[in-house]
Amino acid sequence: MTSYGYHVIASSAAAVVARVCTHPLDTLKTRLQVANEPIHFRTLPETYAKFIRTNSIASLYRGLPVSLVFSVPALSIYLSCYDITSGYLDKSTSLSRNHSTNHLLSGFVAEIFASLAFTPMEVMKNQLQTTKQSESTLSLASRIWRVEGLPGFFRGYTMSLAVFVPYTMTYFAVYEKLKSYMAQHYLSSPLNTPVKTDSMVSQLPFAAYMASSTIACAIGITISTPLDIVKTRWQISFSEQGTAYKGGPVYIIKQMWQQGGYRAFSRGMLTRICWGIPSTAISMTIYESIKDWYAMEHQNH
Template identity: 30%
Template sequence: MDVQTLLASCYASIFSRLICYPLDTIAIQHASSTRRPIFSVPLRTYYRGLLPSTVLVTPAISVYLTIYRQSKASLIPHFGDTTTTYLLAGTTAELASSFVWTPLEVIKSRLQISSTSKEGSLSENLKDIWRTEGIRGFYRGYLLGLVVFIPYNGIWWTVYEHTKKAAPRDWAISSQAALGGCVATMTSVCCCHPLDLIKTRYQVATTATVGRVGGERLEDARGITKVVRNVWGEKRFGLGFYKGLGARLVYATPSSLISMAVFEYFSPDRTAEMALSGSLQDGGLEEERL
Protein backbone atom coordinates (compact mmCIF):
# COMPACT_ATOMS: atom_id res chain seq x y z
CA MET A 1 0.00 0.00 0.00
CA ASP A 2 1.39 3.40 -1.02
CA VAL A 3 1.08 5.42 2.22
CA GLN A 4 2.02 8.70 0.53
CA THR A 5 -0.77 8.31 -2.03
CA LEU A 6 -3.22 7.29 0.68
CA LEU A 7 -2.47 10.35 2.81
CA ALA A 8 -2.49 12.70 -0.18
CA SER A 9 -5.93 11.44 -1.20
CA CYS A 10 -7.20 12.12 2.36
CA TYR A 11 -5.89 15.69 2.25
CA ALA A 12 -7.45 16.21 -1.20
CA SER A 13 -10.86 14.96 -0.06
CA ILE A 14 -10.94 17.04 3.11
CA PHE A 15 -9.76 20.29 1.48
CA SER A 16 -12.21 20.12 -1.43
CA ARG A 17 -15.14 19.07 0.76
CA LEU A 18 -14.66 21.84 3.32
CA ILE A 19 -14.52 24.50 0.62
CA CYS A 20 -17.11 23.23 -1.88
CA TYR A 21 -19.68 21.36 0.21
CA PRO A 22 -22.42 24.05 0.02
CA LEU A 23 -22.17 23.97 -3.79
CA ASP A 24 -22.53 20.18 -3.70
CA THR A 25 -25.68 20.53 -1.57
CA ILE A 26 -27.22 22.98 -4.05
CA ALA A 27 -26.34 20.65 -6.95
CA ILE A 28 -27.98 17.66 -5.21
CA GLN A 29 -31.11 19.71 -4.51
CA HIS A 30 -31.30 20.77 -8.17
CA ALA A 31 -30.89 17.21 -9.42
CA SER A 32 -33.51 15.85 -7.01
CA SER A 33 -35.96 18.73 -7.64
CA THR A 34 -36.04 19.63 -3.94
CA ARG A 35 -34.15 22.93 -4.11
CA ARG A 36 -35.27 25.99 -2.19
CA PRO A 37 -34.45 29.67 -2.81
CA ILE A 38 -30.79 30.05 -1.80
CA PHE A 39 -31.29 32.80 0.75
CA SER A 40 -34.51 31.37 2.21
CA VAL A 41 -32.61 29.14 4.64
CA PRO A 42 -29.58 29.74 6.93
CA LEU A 43 -26.10 29.15 5.49
CA ARG A 44 -25.55 26.30 7.97
CA THR A 45 -28.30 24.38 6.18
CA TYR A 46 -25.98 23.96 3.19
CA TYR A 47 -23.41 22.34 5.46
CA ARG A 48 -25.91 19.79 6.75
CA GLY A 49 -24.23 16.39 6.69
CA LEU A 50 -20.71 17.85 6.22
CA LEU A 51 -19.08 16.01 9.13
CA PRO A 52 -20.50 12.53 8.43
CA SER A 53 -19.97 13.09 4.71
CA THR A 54 -16.32 14.00 5.22
CA VAL A 55 -15.72 11.15 7.65
CA LEU A 56 -17.46 8.60 5.42
CA VAL A 57 -16.44 9.76 1.95
CA THR A 58 -12.75 10.42 2.64
CA PRO A 59 -11.88 6.70 3.07
CA ALA A 60 -13.78 5.87 -0.12
CA ILE A 61 -11.89 8.53 -2.10
CA SER A 62 -8.61 7.31 -0.62
CA VAL A 63 -9.35 3.75 -1.70
CA TYR A 64 -10.40 4.94 -5.15
CA LEU A 65 -7.34 7.11 -5.88
CA THR A 66 -4.90 4.58 -4.44
CA ILE A 67 -6.35 1.75 -6.53
CA TYR A 68 -6.22 3.94 -9.65
CA ARG A 69 -2.54 4.69 -9.12
CA GLN A 70 -1.65 1.07 -8.43
CA SER A 71 -3.71 -0.19 -11.39
CA LYS A 72 -2.08 2.36 -13.67
CA ALA A 73 1.40 1.32 -12.53
CA SER A 74 0.54 -2.35 -13.19
CA LEU A 75 -0.95 -1.68 -16.63
CA ILE A 76 1.71 0.65 -18.08
CA PRO A 77 4.25 -2.15 -18.71
CA HIS A 78 1.61 -3.92 -20.84
CA PHE A 79 -0.21 -1.05 -22.59
CA GLY A 80 2.15 1.89 -22.13
CA ASP A 81 1.17 5.34 -20.86
CA THR A 82 -1.88 5.37 -23.14
CA THR A 83 -5.65 5.86 -23.23
CA THR A 84 -6.17 2.10 -22.82
CA THR A 85 -4.29 2.20 -19.51
CA TYR A 86 -6.31 5.17 -18.23
CA LEU A 87 -9.62 3.55 -19.20
CA LEU A 88 -8.78 0.21 -17.59
CA ALA A 89 -7.30 1.76 -14.43
CA GLY A 90 -10.31 4.07 -14.00
CA THR A 91 -12.73 1.18 -14.47
CA THR A 92 -10.81 -0.99 -11.99
CA ALA A 93 -10.82 1.78 -9.37
CA GLU A 94 -14.57 2.34 -9.80
CA LEU A 95 -15.46 -1.36 -9.59
CA ALA A 96 -13.32 -1.81 -6.48
CA SER A 97 -14.60 1.26 -4.64
CA SER A 98 -18.26 1.35 -5.75
CA PHE A 99 -19.28 -1.14 -3.05
CA VAL A 100 -18.17 1.48 -0.52
CA TRP A 101 -19.37 4.49 -2.51
CA THR A 102 -23.04 3.60 -2.97
CA PRO A 103 -24.17 3.56 0.71
CA LEU A 104 -22.24 6.79 1.30
CA GLU A 105 -23.91 8.47 -1.69
CA VAL A 106 -27.36 7.36 -0.58
CA ILE A 107 -26.85 8.75 2.94
CA LYS A 108 -25.13 11.96 1.79
CA SER A 109 -27.83 12.79 -0.77
CA ARG A 110 -30.60 12.28 1.80
CA LEU A 111 -28.85 14.55 4.30
CA GLN A 112 -28.36 17.25 1.69
CA ILE A 113 -31.98 17.44 0.54
CA SER A 114 -33.41 17.32 4.08
CA SER A 115 -35.60 20.27 5.07
CA THR A 116 -35.75 19.69 8.85
CA SER A 117 -33.10 19.06 11.48
CA LYS A 118 -34.56 15.61 12.18
CA GLU A 119 -34.38 14.60 8.52
CA GLY A 120 -30.84 15.99 8.48
CA SER A 121 -29.75 13.69 11.29
CA LEU A 122 -27.36 10.91 10.31
CA SER A 123 -28.72 8.50 12.91
CA GLU A 124 -32.34 9.16 11.85
CA ASN A 125 -31.47 8.50 8.20
CA LEU A 126 -29.68 5.27 9.03
CA LYS A 127 -32.63 4.07 11.13
CA ASP A 128 -35.17 5.08 8.49
CA ILE A 129 -33.35 3.32 5.65
CA TRP A 130 -32.87 0.16 7.70
CA ARG A 131 -36.47 0.16 8.97
CA THR A 132 -38.16 0.76 5.61
CA GLU A 133 -35.83 -0.91 3.09
CA GLY A 134 -33.26 -2.97 4.98
CA ILE A 135 -29.74 -3.49 3.66
CA ARG A 136 -31.00 -3.06 0.08
CA GLY A 137 -31.86 0.54 0.89
CA PHE A 138 -28.19 1.38 1.40
CA TYR A 139 -27.44 0.03 -2.07
CA ARG A 140 -30.34 1.74 -3.78
CA GLY A 141 -29.13 2.61 -7.27
CA TYR A 142 -25.96 0.47 -7.01
CA LEU A 143 -26.17 -1.01 -10.51
CA LEU A 144 -27.25 2.32 -11.97
CA GLY A 145 -24.25 3.87 -10.21
CA LEU A 146 -21.97 1.47 -12.09
CA VAL A 147 -23.71 2.38 -15.35
CA VAL A 148 -23.07 6.06 -14.58
CA PHE A 149 -19.59 5.99 -13.13
CA ILE A 150 -17.78 3.40 -15.21
CA PRO A 151 -18.07 5.56 -18.37
CA TYR A 152 -17.70 8.71 -16.23
CA ASN A 153 -14.40 7.51 -14.81
CA GLY A 154 -13.16 6.28 -18.17
CA ILE A 155 -13.81 9.69 -19.71
CA TRP A 156 -12.52 11.58 -16.64
CA TRP A 157 -9.15 9.87 -16.34
CA THR A 158 -8.52 9.82 -20.09
CA VAL A 159 -9.16 13.55 -20.42
CA TYR A 160 -7.28 14.30 -17.19
CA GLU A 161 -4.12 12.43 -18.16
CA HIS A 162 -4.01 13.83 -21.71
CA THR A 163 -4.68 17.38 -20.48
CA LYS A 164 -1.82 17.07 -18.00
CA LYS A 165 0.48 15.94 -20.82
CA ALA A 166 -0.59 18.92 -22.94
CA ALA A 167 0.00 21.46 -20.15
CA PRO A 168 3.21 23.53 -20.32
CA ARG A 169 6.16 21.58 -18.90
CA ASP A 170 7.34 24.54 -16.85
CA TRP A 171 4.10 24.54 -14.82
CA ALA A 172 4.16 23.08 -11.34
CA ILE A 173 2.68 19.58 -11.21
CA SER A 174 -0.15 20.86 -8.99
CA SER A 175 -1.05 23.45 -11.66
CA GLN A 176 -1.05 20.77 -14.36
CA ALA A 177 -3.29 18.65 -12.14
CA ALA A 178 -5.65 21.58 -11.51
CA LEU A 179 -6.03 22.19 -15.26
CA GLY A 180 -6.51 18.48 -15.92
CA GLY A 181 -9.14 18.23 -13.18
CA CYS A 182 -11.12 21.19 -14.57
CA VAL A 183 -11.18 19.98 -18.18
CA ALA A 184 -11.85 16.35 -17.20
CA THR A 185 -14.72 17.28 -14.90
CA MET A 186 -16.47 19.58 -17.38
CA THR A 187 -16.20 16.93 -20.11
CA SER A 188 -17.34 13.93 -18.06
CA VAL A 189 -20.12 15.77 -16.21
CA CYS A 190 -21.64 17.04 -19.47
CA CYS A 191 -21.51 13.54 -20.96
CA CYS A 192 -22.90 11.64 -17.96
CA HIS A 193 -25.22 14.14 -16.22
CA PRO A 194 -28.51 12.59 -17.44
CA LEU A 195 -27.58 9.20 -15.95
CA ASP A 196 -26.36 10.83 -12.73
CA LEU A 197 -29.62 12.78 -12.39
CA ILE A 198 -31.67 9.59 -12.76
CA LYS A 199 -29.51 7.85 -10.16
CA THR A 200 -29.87 10.72 -7.66
CA ARG A 201 -33.64 10.94 -8.13
CA TYR A 202 -33.98 7.19 -7.59
CA GLN A 203 -31.73 7.15 -4.49
CA VAL A 204 -33.75 9.84 -2.69
CA ALA A 205 -37.18 8.74 -3.96
CA THR A 206 -38.31 7.25 -0.65
CA THR A 207 -37.41 10.23 1.57
CA ALA A 208 -39.96 12.35 3.46
CA THR A 209 -38.65 15.46 1.67
CA VAL A 210 -39.57 14.04 -1.73
CA GLY A 211 -42.88 12.84 -0.26
CA ARG A 212 -43.81 16.44 0.53
CA VAL A 213 -43.14 17.44 -3.08
CA GLY A 214 -45.95 15.05 -4.00
CA GLY A 215 -47.43 14.58 -7.45
CA GLU A 216 -45.59 12.36 -9.89
CA ARG A 217 -42.46 12.51 -7.73
CA LEU A 218 -44.12 9.96 -5.43
CA GLU A 219 -43.96 7.47 -8.31
CA ASP A 220 -40.17 7.74 -8.54
CA ALA A 221 -39.95 5.08 -5.83
CA ARG A 222 -41.57 2.55 -8.16
CA GLY A 223 -38.39 2.07 -10.14
CA ILE A 224 -35.81 3.53 -12.51
CA THR A 225 -38.11 3.23 -15.52
CA LYS A 226 -40.69 5.41 -13.77
CA VAL A 227 -38.02 7.97 -12.88
CA VAL A 228 -36.98 8.18 -16.53
CA ARG A 229 -40.59 8.68 -17.66
CA ASN A 230 -41.19 11.37 -15.04
CA VAL A 231 -38.03 13.28 -15.95
CA TRP A 232 -38.87 13.03 -19.66
CA GLY A 233 -42.32 14.49 -19.04
CA GLU A 234 -41.11 17.42 -16.95
CA LYS A 235 -39.61 19.42 -19.84
CA ARG A 236 -39.94 19.36 -23.61
CA PHE A 237 -37.39 17.55 -25.78
CA GLY A 238 -35.97 15.70 -22.79
CA LEU A 239 -34.28 18.80 -21.39
CA GLY A 240 -35.29 17.66 -17.91
CA PHE A 241 -32.37 15.23 -18.01
CA TYR A 242 -30.01 18.20 -17.88
CA LYS A 243 -31.74 19.82 -14.93
CA GLY A 244 -29.11 20.98 -12.45
CA LEU A 245 -26.24 20.65 -14.93
CA GLY A 246 -25.08 24.20 -14.26
CA ALA A 247 -25.19 23.67 -10.49
CA ARG A 248 -23.29 20.40 -10.85
CA LEU A 249 -20.56 22.07 -12.91
CA VAL A 250 -20.33 24.98 -10.48
CA TYR A 251 -19.66 22.48 -7.67
CA ALA A 252 -17.70 19.74 -9.42
CA THR A 253 -15.23 21.92 -11.34
CA PRO A 254 -13.67 23.83 -8.41
CA SER A 255 -13.92 20.72 -6.22
CA SER A 256 -11.95 18.71 -8.77
CA LEU A 257 -9.45 21.55 -9.26
CA ILE A 258 -8.75 21.73 -5.53
CA SER A 259 -8.69 18.00 -4.84
CA MET A 260 -6.38 17.06 -7.73
CA ALA A 261 -4.02 19.99 -7.13
CA VAL A 262 -3.70 18.99 -3.46
CA PHE A 263 -3.44 15.28 -4.32
CA GLU A 264 -0.67 15.71 -6.89
CA TYR A 265 1.14 18.27 -4.73
CA PHE A 266 1.51 15.79 -1.86
CA SER A 267 1.87 12.72 -4.10
CA PRO A 268 3.12 13.56 -7.62
CA ASP A 269 2.26 10.90 -10.19
CA ARG A 270 5.53 9.26 -11.24
CA THR A 271 4.06 5.92 -12.33
CA ALA A 272 4.89 6.36 -16.02
CA GLU A 273 8.48 7.37 -15.27
CA MET A 274 8.94 4.51 -12.82
CA ALA A 275 7.48 1.98 -15.27
CA LEU A 276 9.71 3.25 -18.07
CA SER A 277 12.75 3.18 -15.76
CA GLY A 278 11.89 -0.34 -14.70
CA SER A 279 11.52 -1.54 -18.29
CA LEU A 280 14.87 0.03 -19.21
CA GLN A 281 16.53 -1.71 -16.28
CA ASP A 282 14.96 -5.01 -17.28
CA GLY A 283 16.24 -4.48 -20.80
CA GLY A 284 19.74 -3.83 -19.46
CA LEU A 285 19.64 -7.00 -17.41
CA GLU A 286 18.57 -9.00 -20.47
CA GLU A 287 21.51 -7.59 -22.44
CA GLU A 288 23.88 -8.57 -19.62
CA ARG A 289 22.52 -12.11 -19.65
CA LEU A 290 23.07 -12.27 -23.39
Protein backbone atom coordinates in the same frame (compact mmCIF):
# COMPACT_ATOMS: atom_id res chain seq x y z
CA MET B 1 6.44 5.35 5.37
CA THR B 2 5.58 3.23 2.33
CA SER B 3 4.36 4.57 -0.99
CA TYR B 4 0.88 3.22 -0.21
CA GLY B 5 0.87 5.15 3.07
CA TYR B 6 1.56 8.39 1.25
CA HIS B 7 -1.18 7.54 -1.25
CA VAL B 8 -3.64 7.24 1.64
CA ILE B 9 -2.46 10.49 3.23
CA ALA B 10 -2.60 12.33 -0.09
CA SER B 11 -6.08 11.10 -0.99
CA SER B 12 -7.42 11.69 2.54
CA ALA B 13 -6.17 15.28 2.62
CA ALA B 14 -7.59 15.84 -0.85
CA ALA B 15 -11.00 14.45 0.14
CA VAL B 16 -11.37 16.57 3.28
CA VAL B 17 -10.29 19.88 1.72
CA ALA B 18 -12.36 19.38 -1.44
CA ARG B 19 -15.52 18.32 0.41
CA VAL B 20 -15.45 21.16 2.96
CA CYS B 21 -14.86 23.79 0.28
CA THR B 22 -17.51 22.62 -2.17
CA HIS B 23 -20.30 21.05 -0.07
CA PRO B 24 -22.67 24.07 -0.30
CA LEU B 25 -22.60 23.83 -4.11
CA ASP B 26 -23.21 20.10 -3.85
CA THR B 27 -26.30 20.76 -1.72
CA LEU B 28 -27.63 23.29 -4.22
CA LYS B 29 -26.94 20.91 -7.11
CA THR B 30 -28.83 18.09 -5.38
CA ARG B 31 -31.81 20.33 -4.56
CA LEU B 32 -32.06 21.47 -8.17
CA GLN B 33 -31.87 17.93 -9.52
CA VAL B 34 -34.79 16.67 -7.44
CA ALA B 35 -37.03 19.75 -7.73
CA ASN B 36 -40.19 19.20 -9.74
CA GLU B 37 -41.25 22.81 -10.25
CA PRO B 38 -39.93 24.76 -13.25
CA ILE B 39 -36.85 26.90 -12.69
CA HIS B 40 -37.72 30.55 -13.34
CA PHE B 41 -34.37 31.98 -12.32
CA ARG B 42 -31.63 31.84 -14.92
CA THR B 43 -28.27 32.52 -13.28
CA LEU B 44 -26.33 30.74 -10.57
CA PRO B 45 -26.25 33.84 -8.28
CA GLU B 46 -30.05 34.09 -8.59
CA THR B 47 -30.33 30.40 -7.77
CA TYR B 48 -28.23 30.88 -4.64
CA ALA B 49 -30.16 34.01 -3.65
CA LYS B 50 -33.51 32.23 -3.91
CA PHE B 51 -32.19 29.27 -1.91
CA ILE B 52 -30.85 31.50 0.89
CA ARG B 53 -34.14 33.43 1.06
CA THR B 54 -36.10 30.24 1.66
CA ASN B 55 -33.50 28.26 3.63
CA SER B 56 -30.87 28.89 6.27
CA ILE B 57 -27.17 29.08 5.42
CA ALA B 58 -26.64 26.12 7.76
CA SER B 59 -28.84 23.99 5.51
CA LEU B 60 -26.18 24.28 2.81
CA TYR B 61 -23.99 22.07 5.01
CA ARG B 62 -26.52 19.32 5.64
CA GLY B 63 -24.94 15.96 5.02
CA LEU B 64 -21.38 17.26 5.45
CA PRO B 65 -20.47 14.94 8.38
CA VAL B 66 -21.52 11.78 6.53
CA SER B 67 -19.75 13.08 3.43
CA LEU B 68 -16.49 13.48 5.34
CA VAL B 69 -16.79 10.05 6.98
CA PHE B 70 -17.28 8.26 3.67
CA SER B 71 -15.42 10.46 1.19
CA VAL B 72 -12.02 9.93 2.84
CA PRO B 73 -11.97 6.11 2.42
CA ALA B 74 -13.90 6.36 -0.86
CA LEU B 75 -11.42 8.75 -2.49
CA SER B 76 -8.51 6.74 -1.06
CA ILE B 77 -9.91 3.60 -2.71
CA TYR B 78 -10.64 5.50 -5.92
CA LEU B 79 -7.22 7.07 -6.43
CA SER B 80 -5.23 4.13 -5.05
CA CYS B 81 -7.08 1.63 -7.28
CA TYR B 82 -6.46 3.85 -10.27
CA ASP B 83 -2.71 4.10 -9.61
CA ILE B 84 -2.32 0.42 -8.69
CA THR B 85 -4.24 -0.76 -11.76
CA SER B 86 -2.36 1.64 -14.00
CA GLY B 87 0.96 0.39 -12.62
CA TYR B 88 -0.06 -3.25 -13.03
CA LEU B 89 -1.09 -2.73 -16.65
CA ASP B 90 2.14 -0.86 -17.31
CA LYS B 91 4.30 -3.71 -15.97
CA SER B 92 2.26 -6.75 -17.00
CA THR B 93 0.85 -5.75 -20.38
CA SER B 94 1.76 -3.66 -23.40
CA LEU B 95 -0.40 -0.80 -22.08
CA SER B 96 2.03 1.81 -20.77
CA ARG B 97 0.95 4.46 -18.29
CA ASN B 98 0.59 6.93 -21.16
CA HIS B 99 -1.69 4.63 -23.19
CA SER B 100 -5.33 5.75 -23.45
CA THR B 101 -6.62 2.21 -22.87
CA ASN B 102 -4.62 2.05 -19.64
CA HIS B 103 -6.39 5.22 -18.44
CA LEU B 104 -9.82 3.87 -19.42
CA LEU B 105 -9.36 0.46 -17.76
CA SER B 106 -7.77 1.93 -14.63
CA GLY B 107 -10.65 4.39 -14.27
CA PHE B 108 -13.16 1.57 -14.77
CA VAL B 109 -11.63 -0.56 -11.99
CA ALA B 110 -11.28 2.42 -9.65
CA GLU B 111 -14.94 3.36 -9.99
CA ILE B 112 -16.28 -0.16 -9.42
CA PHE B 113 -14.51 -0.47 -6.06
CA ALA B 114 -14.84 3.16 -4.94
CA SER B 115 -18.60 3.15 -5.55
CA LEU B 116 -18.94 0.60 -2.74
CA ALA B 117 -18.03 3.47 -0.40
CA PHE B 118 -19.43 6.36 -2.42
CA THR B 119 -22.94 4.88 -2.78
CA PRO B 120 -23.85 4.70 0.96
CA MET B 121 -22.52 8.26 1.28
CA GLU B 122 -24.67 9.45 -1.63
CA VAL B 123 -27.79 7.69 -0.33
CA MET B 124 -27.61 9.36 3.09
CA LYS B 125 -26.13 12.68 1.95
CA ASN B 126 -28.76 13.22 -0.73
CA GLN B 127 -31.63 12.56 1.67
CA LEU B 128 -30.16 14.86 4.33
CA GLN B 129 -29.62 17.61 1.75
CA THR B 130 -33.12 17.49 0.28
CA THR B 131 -35.34 17.00 3.32
CA LYS B 132 -36.90 20.11 4.85
CA GLN B 133 -36.88 18.61 8.32
CA SER B 134 -33.61 18.31 10.19
CA GLU B 135 -32.59 14.72 10.88
CA SER B 136 -29.37 13.35 12.31
CA THR B 137 -27.18 11.02 10.30
CA LEU B 138 -27.58 8.28 12.92
CA SER B 139 -31.38 8.60 12.87
CA LEU B 140 -31.46 8.36 9.07
CA ALA B 141 -29.10 5.38 9.04
CA SER B 142 -31.26 3.59 11.63
CA ARG B 143 -34.40 4.27 9.60
CA ILE B 144 -32.86 2.93 6.39
CA TRP B 145 -31.64 -0.17 8.23
CA ARG B 146 -35.07 -0.86 9.76
CA VAL B 147 -36.94 -0.52 6.47
CA GLU B 148 -34.54 -1.91 3.87
CA GLY B 149 -31.60 -3.44 5.72
CA LEU B 150 -28.12 -3.37 4.22
CA PRO B 151 -29.35 -3.15 0.58
CA GLY B 152 -30.92 0.21 1.43
CA PHE B 153 -27.48 1.78 1.77
CA PHE B 154 -26.56 0.62 -1.72
CA ARG B 155 -29.69 1.89 -3.45
CA GLY B 156 -28.57 3.12 -6.84
CA TYR B 157 -25.20 1.32 -6.88
CA THR B 158 -25.84 0.07 -10.42
CA MET B 159 -27.06 3.52 -11.42
CA SER B 160 -23.93 5.02 -9.85
CA LEU B 161 -21.80 2.79 -12.05
CA ALA B 162 -23.85 3.82 -15.08
CA VAL B 163 -23.16 7.46 -14.19
CA PHE B 164 -19.63 7.44 -12.91
CA VAL B 165 -17.92 4.70 -14.92
CA PRO B 166 -18.30 6.72 -18.15
CA TYR B 167 -17.43 9.88 -16.21
CA THR B 168 -14.31 8.36 -14.66
CA MET B 169 -13.11 6.77 -17.88
CA THR B 170 -13.63 10.04 -19.75
CA TYR B 171 -12.07 12.08 -16.97
CA PHE B 172 -8.84 10.11 -16.68
CA ALA B 173 -8.43 9.68 -20.44
CA VAL B 174 -8.65 13.46 -20.92
CA TYR B 175 -6.76 14.31 -17.71
CA GLU B 176 -3.78 12.08 -18.46
CA LYS B 177 -3.57 13.29 -22.06
CA LEU B 178 -3.59 16.92 -20.97
CA LYS B 179 -1.05 16.19 -18.26
CA SER B 180 1.25 14.48 -20.76
CA TYR B 181 0.83 17.38 -23.21
CA MET B 182 1.70 19.91 -20.51
CA ALA B 183 4.67 17.82 -19.39
CA GLN B 184 6.10 17.90 -22.92
CA HIS B 185 5.80 21.68 -23.05
CA TYR B 186 7.23 21.97 -19.55
CA LEU B 187 10.18 19.84 -20.66
CA SER B 188 10.87 22.08 -23.63
CA SER B 189 11.51 25.11 -21.44
CA PRO B 190 15.23 25.57 -20.64
CA LEU B 191 14.29 27.07 -17.27
CA ASN B 192 12.69 23.87 -16.00
CA THR B 193 14.15 20.66 -14.64
CA PRO B 194 13.44 17.37 -16.47
CA VAL B 195 10.01 15.89 -16.08
CA LYS B 196 9.51 12.12 -16.01
CA THR B 197 6.53 11.74 -18.31
CA ASP B 198 6.85 7.95 -18.44
CA SER B 199 6.55 7.49 -14.70
CA MET B 200 3.72 7.84 -12.24
CA VAL B 201 5.20 11.11 -11.05
CA SER B 202 5.41 13.97 -13.50
CA GLN B 203 6.30 16.74 -11.04
CA LEU B 204 4.37 19.35 -12.97
CA PRO B 205 3.57 22.81 -11.61
CA PHE B 206 0.53 23.20 -9.38
CA ALA B 207 -1.36 25.11 -12.10
CA ALA B 208 -0.87 22.32 -14.66
CA TYR B 209 -2.68 19.78 -12.48
CA MET B 210 -5.43 22.31 -11.81
CA ALA B 211 -5.96 23.14 -15.50
CA SER B 212 -5.89 19.49 -16.62
CA SER B 213 -8.40 18.47 -13.98
CA THR B 214 -10.72 21.39 -14.70
CA ILE B 215 -11.03 20.62 -18.41
CA ALA B 216 -11.38 16.86 -17.90
CA CYS B 217 -14.01 17.34 -15.20
CA ALA B 218 -16.14 19.70 -17.30
CA ILE B 219 -16.24 17.20 -20.17
CA GLY B 220 -17.02 14.25 -17.88
CA ILE B 221 -19.83 16.09 -16.07
CA THR B 222 -21.49 17.18 -19.30
CA ILE B 223 -21.62 13.55 -20.44
CA SER B 224 -22.86 12.08 -17.15
CA THR B 225 -25.37 14.66 -15.85
CA PRO B 226 -28.62 13.14 -17.29
CA LEU B 227 -28.12 9.78 -15.55
CA ASP B 228 -26.83 11.50 -12.40
CA ILE B 229 -30.18 13.26 -12.04
CA VAL B 230 -32.03 9.94 -12.35
CA LYS B 231 -29.67 8.35 -9.81
CA THR B 232 -30.18 11.16 -7.30
CA ARG B 233 -33.98 10.99 -7.56
CA TRP B 234 -33.89 7.21 -7.15
CA GLN B 235 -31.70 7.44 -4.05
CA ILE B 236 -33.90 9.99 -2.25
CA SER B 237 -37.13 8.17 -3.14
CA PHE B 238 -36.78 6.16 0.10
CA SER B 239 -37.80 9.21 2.14
CA GLU B 240 -40.91 9.81 0.04
CA GLN B 241 -42.00 6.14 -0.25
CA GLY B 242 -44.04 7.17 -3.31
CA THR B 243 -44.42 5.93 -6.88
CA ALA B 244 -40.78 6.72 -7.72
CA TYR B 245 -39.68 4.47 -4.85
CA LYS B 246 -41.81 1.62 -6.19
CA GLY B 247 -41.36 2.29 -9.91
CA GLY B 248 -37.58 2.58 -9.96
CA PRO B 249 -35.29 4.38 -12.44
CA VAL B 250 -37.41 3.56 -15.52
CA TYR B 251 -40.46 5.22 -13.95
CA ILE B 252 -38.36 8.22 -12.93
CA ILE B 253 -37.06 8.68 -16.49
CA LYS B 254 -40.62 8.58 -17.89
CA GLN B 255 -41.82 11.01 -15.23
CA MET B 256 -38.99 13.44 -15.94
CA TRP B 257 -39.71 13.37 -19.67
CA GLN B 258 -43.43 13.98 -19.14
CA GLN B 259 -42.82 16.88 -16.74
CA GLY B 260 -39.95 18.68 -18.42
CA GLY B 261 -38.95 17.03 -21.67
CA TYR B 262 -35.26 16.95 -22.54
CA ARG B 263 -34.59 19.98 -20.32
CA ALA B 264 -35.34 17.88 -17.24
CA PHE B 265 -32.22 15.82 -17.93
CA SER B 266 -29.92 18.85 -17.79
CA ARG B 267 -31.42 20.35 -14.62
CA GLY B 268 -28.66 21.61 -12.34
CA MET B 269 -25.90 20.91 -14.88
CA LEU B 270 -24.29 24.35 -14.46
CA THR B 271 -24.35 23.99 -10.68
CA ARG B 272 -22.94 20.47 -10.96
CA ILE B 273 -20.10 21.79 -13.13
CA CYS B 274 -19.48 24.66 -10.68
CA TRP B 275 -19.36 22.10 -7.86
CA GLY B 276 -17.47 19.36 -9.68
CA ILE B 277 -14.66 21.46 -11.13
CA PRO B 278 -13.32 22.89 -7.85
CA SER B 279 -13.99 19.62 -6.01
CA THR B 280 -12.09 17.52 -8.53
CA ALA B 281 -9.40 20.11 -9.20
CA ILE B 282 -8.66 20.52 -5.48
CA SER B 283 -8.66 16.74 -4.94
CA MET B 284 -6.36 15.91 -7.83
CA THR B 285 -3.99 18.85 -7.31
CA ILE B 286 -3.45 18.05 -3.63
CA TYR B 287 -3.13 14.33 -4.38
CA GLU B 288 -0.64 14.81 -7.23
CA SER B 289 1.39 17.39 -5.29
CA ILE B 290 1.79 15.13 -2.25
CA LYS B 291 2.72 12.22 -4.53
CA ASP B 292 5.33 14.39 -6.23
CA TRP B 293 6.73 15.49 -2.88
CA TYR B 294 7.00 11.87 -1.73
CA ALA B 295 8.74 10.86 -4.97
CA MET B 296 11.28 13.67 -4.64
CA GLU B 297 11.98 12.77 -1.01
CA HIS B 298 12.31 9.09 -1.94
CA GLN B 299 14.75 9.88 -4.76
CA ASN B 300 16.87 12.05 -2.46
CA HIS B 301 17.24 9.18 -0.02
